[in-house]
Amino acid sequence: MTALELRGVGRQFGALRAVDDVDLTVAAGTRHGLIGPNGAGKSTLFKLIAGTLRVSAGSVLLAGRDVTGLRESQRARLGISQTLQHSSLFLPLSVQQNVLLAAQRRHGNPGSLWPRRQAAARDRMGELLAAVGLSTRRSAPAGDLSHGERRQLEIAVALACEPSLLLLDEPAAGMSPAEGDRLVELVQALPREVTVLIVEHDLDVVFRVAESVTVLHLGQVLLTGSPSQVRESASVREAYLGTADRAELFVQGGPG
Amino acid sequence: MIVDWFDTNLVSILNGFAIGSLLFILAVGLSIVFGMMDVLNLAHGALYLAGAYLGYQFAGDTSSWLGFGTALGAAALVGLLAGGVLSTMTEPLAxxxxxxxxxxxxxxxxxxxxxxxxxxxxxVLRVNAPPGLNESVQVFGRTYPAYRLALIGVGLMIAIAVYVVVERTTIGALVRASVADRDMVSALGVDNRKVKLAVLGAGSALAAVAGVLGGPIYGAAPGLDETVLILALVVVVIGGLGSIKGAFIGALVIGQVESLGRALxxxxxxxxxFGALALVLIVRPRGLFGAKAAG
Amino acid sequence: MSTPADAETVTTRTRPVGAAIGLLVVVGLALVPLFVAPYETTIIGRILIFALLAVSLDLLVGITGLPSLGHAAYFGIGAYTAGWLTINVTAEAPIPLLAAAGAGALAAAATGWLAVRSGGIFFLMLTLAIGELIFQLAQSWESVTGGSNGLYGIPAVQLAGSPLVLAGLRYWYVLAVFLIGYAVLRLVSASPFGAVLRGIRDNEPRMRSLGYSPFRYKLVAFVLAGAVAGLAGGLLTAQQRLVTTADLGFTTAALALLAVVIGGAGTLWGPCLGAALVVLIRDALGPRLDGHGPLVLGLVFILTVYLLPRGFAGLAGLRFRRRPAEPA
Known part of the structure; x- marks a missing residue:
């Protein structure tokens, strides 16, 4: 059973092939890492999976179903949930309101024009805030949170959608080591019904969490394997060290 | 027969071009200011009205080139100043x-x-067309006000002038760059405020001049400001924000809708x-020539 | 305007106080006809009607983040519908009112599907254009609207067969409907649906990635606001028994937006205060200024934008916390 399958997925921005002919299969229930030097196309690939961007070529299959033509919101309802590299929260709303907005779609009555308690959604919100360690901050506006706290809230919001596929885009960026540890524990503690695809700069975090890793380089898949295979691969090392400078030259200011 | 159809509707079609001409002069400033600065200048219609009353002031009693010319000059000056004032007023809100x-x-x-x-x-106050233009001429066997023909010509000339300034001069390059990416331009060390001041001034001057030019057709009266503002907005939305070509095409389309449409x-x-607006927005949500994201 | 307040973060501490103040205001409003002269009573009635329009607009502006400059169109459509029905069919309450709300909703649905595709200033432009086109329609459709003469000679509303001719009775009728309309919007604002609207206001792309389709919610909000605006229009007909094209024109739309901005967008109660100020300047002060109330209102508008970015509601200090910067 595959949770996610990409077949020949590509995306061009003008002449730049940000993502080029990527094949990727993520088995259901696994934790899959996606790494690569700056500008490898990781974030673009994430957007193509989530539906924020449309593919220029190829197809995206979610649990065997072709979702290439579906909009982002439709894919989200089919079980894709994501955290974004740059926190995307409802800054004026309180922490609990942020999570509740996500939770009420699955556990509440989002279309109700009448005030409702939405007990199930509130319970789930409480659990999630406890899990990410934000219980004491529940009535603070999201805009008042520290950077690390915003990342945690971002994860709670993503989980409140009860995803079958969770996309984490650099979740540990800007976190303290302690917060990073908590993140790793949180992801490890997720039930196996949730498949996780994680993009992360901090390779230590990736290797602790992921069971398999795909290395992306200049928009193409360089290698897919177990963490130890990836760690030992010469071509990966070259991609990171040898050609890193050139790779960054290519994508200055570009998407990716 | 298509020839007969043209013959019957010639006056409406010509009127459509005259309205389109006026609308272009009005809308182009609105469009560029919006495209560049995201400033929606809702005072644009009021500037038109101020121009129309200037027309009445200087060309209300008699038909004279001196009066009409003075009105145009005064309108351009008032428009420039008003643009400067608006630019200064919006600055604290940047x-x-x-x-x-x-x-x-x-x-x-x-x-x-x-x-x-x-x-x-x-x-409703009257504005006189200058001598020589305040009579009718024969166009393909039909009588037509000479002033409206002249207005079509003036509109074309202004369109060409604006096009040349924006597409062929350094200032124009700056304006185009600002429409495309404002932050990049300010990163290059160009003072955004000065560009805004210049564009808002020029756009406002054009609006006031349009008021004088429209005077002999619509006169000067309360409520005119809203009518022309709406038409200009529709033109801008249809044409696409910040696009001169869009403003031109949009003005021509709306001119014909307003004239030929009403006649037929x-x-x-x-x-x-509304139909024209809806149609364009469904087919091309950002307007015919719009590049920037809506909103 | 820039920073609509968020009902949820109005702390629970202030809630009993708010409820007490609200109750006092309602009791005070109910007592008005007993202590106030008929002319002043009529002015307060007008304030209530305009306040209902402003509150319905606040659902769009403050809660959904859709600044509309064409909202008077639905108000006017409601007013004409109620007027036409009262003349030609029945004056029996609440039929003209319900029809007015229905007509407002229908018109909002017919135009909203186009308008809510956009957001921000683009939405402002589109609603302005749509409102003006409806205004022109009202002016040219003389057989129904009376054109620029307006629709006049509208009979008084009847309750159970007896016409409400006395200013005091009419006022109570207006007050009752206002309270119902206000309560409906208050409930919607506090509902899960209202929370979704705030989410769209604050971060629409994120709502999409959470699996919401903003278009649907925005359209429902637009229709709902149109319905309540139509209801307010129906009330206007009952109160002044005359409808003119000015009631759905640009100036009315702009003043409604002004009321929302002055009062404090997103609070619902703030726009009521804003409406009171607008109507007082226009109808009470206006005649003394030779009918040039809009001049004062324009100046008030300018001052508000500079000095009170969050309106009266901001002054009331309900939100003492500084709001985070708007995302670029």
Missing amino acids: RRPHLDQALLTLGVALVVAELLAISYGND VPDLASFML
Whole structure:
């Protein structure tokens, strides 16, 4: 059973092939890492999976179903949930309101024009805030949170959608080591019904969490394997060290 | 026969071009200011009205080139100054959402329109076309006001002038770059405020001049400011924000809808403007020539 | 305007106080006809009607983040519908009112599907254009609207067969409907649906990635606001028994937006205060200024934008916390 399958997925921005002919299969229930030097196309690939961007070529299959033509919101309802590299929260709303907005779609009555308690959604919100360690901050506006706290809230919001596929885009960026540890524990503690695809700069975090890793380089898949295979691969090392400078030259200011 | 059809509707078609001409002069400033600065200048219609009353002031009693020319010059000057004032007034709001700037110009529009109504009353005031243009000429066997033909010509000339300035000069390059990416331009060390001042001044001057030019057709009267503002907005939305070509095409289309449309299907005239707007927005949500994201 | 307040973060501490103040205001409003002269009573009635329009607009502006400059169109459509029905069919309450709300909703649905595709200033432009086109329609459709003469000679509303001719009775009728309309919007604002609207206001792309389709919610909000605006229009007909094209024109739309901005967008109660100020300047102060109330209102508008970015509601200090910067 595959949770996610990409077949020949590509995306061009003008002449730049940000993502080029990527094949990727993520088995259901696994934790899959996606790494690569700056500008490898990781974030673009994430957007193509989530539906924020449309593919220029190829197809995206979610649990065997072709979702290439579906909009982002439709894919989200089919079980894709994501955290974004740059926190995307409802800054004026309180922490609990942020999570509740996500939770009420699955556990509440989002279309109700009448005030409702939405007990199930509130319970789930409480659990999630406890899990990410934000219980004491529940009535603070999201805009008042520290950077690390915003990342945690971002994860709670993503989980409140009860995803079958969770996309984490650099979740540990800007976190303290302690917060990073908590993140790793949180992801490890997720039930196996949730498949996780994680993009992360901090390779230590990736290797602790992921069971398999795909290395992306200049928009193409360089290698897919177990963490130890990836760690030992010469071509990966070259991609990171040898050609890193050139790779960054290519994508200055570009998407990716 | 298509020839007969043209013959029957010639006057309407020509009127459509005249209205389109006026609309272009009005809309191009609105479009560029919006495209560049995201400032929706709701006082644009009030500036038109101020121009129309200047037309009445200098060319209301008699038909003379001196009076009409003075009105045009005064309108350009008043427009420039008003643009400067608007630019200065919106500056403190630069860090606030763009909506606040639009609201500010709405307040200015209300004040200006009321001041004009207090000064000139509620009647429709007449603006005379200059001598030689205040009579009718024969066009393909039909009589047609010479002034409107001249207006079509003036509109074309202004369109060409604006096009040349924006597409062929350094200042124009700056304006185009600002429409495309404002932050990049300011990163290059260009003072955004000066560009805004210049564009808002020029756009406002064009609006006031349009008021004088439109005077011999529509006169000067309260309420005219809203009518022309709406038409200009529709033109801008249809043409696409910040696009001169879009403003030109949009003005031509709306000119014909307003004139030919009203002549052919008078009952549906109000729906046709909305219909044109809806059609363009469904097919091309960002307008015919719009590049920037809507909103 | 820039920073609509968020009902949820109005702390629970202030809630009993708010409820007490609200109750006092309602009791005070109910007592008005007993202590106030008929002319002043009529002015307060007008304030209530305009306040209902402003509150319905606040659902769009403050809660959904859709600044509309064409909202008077639905108000006017409601007014004409109620007027036409009262003349030609029945004056029996609440039929003209319900029809007015229905007509407002229908018109909002017919135009909203186009308008809510956009957001921000683009939405402002589109609603302005749509409102003006409806205004032109009202002016040219003389057989129904009376054109520029307006629709006049509208009979008084009847309750159970007896016409409400006395200013006091009419006022109570207006007050009752206002309270119902206000309560409906208050409930919607506090509902899960209202929370979704705030989410769209604050971060629409994120709502999409959470699986919401903003278009649907925005359209429902637009229709709902149109319905309540139509209801307010129906009330206007009942109160002044005359409808003119000015009631759905640009100036009315701009003043409604002004009321929302002055009062404080997103609070619902703030726009009521804003409406009171607008109507007082226009109808009470206006005649003394030779009918040039809009001049004062324009100046008030300008001052508000500079000095009170969050309106009266901001002054009331309900939200003492500084709001985070708007995302660029």
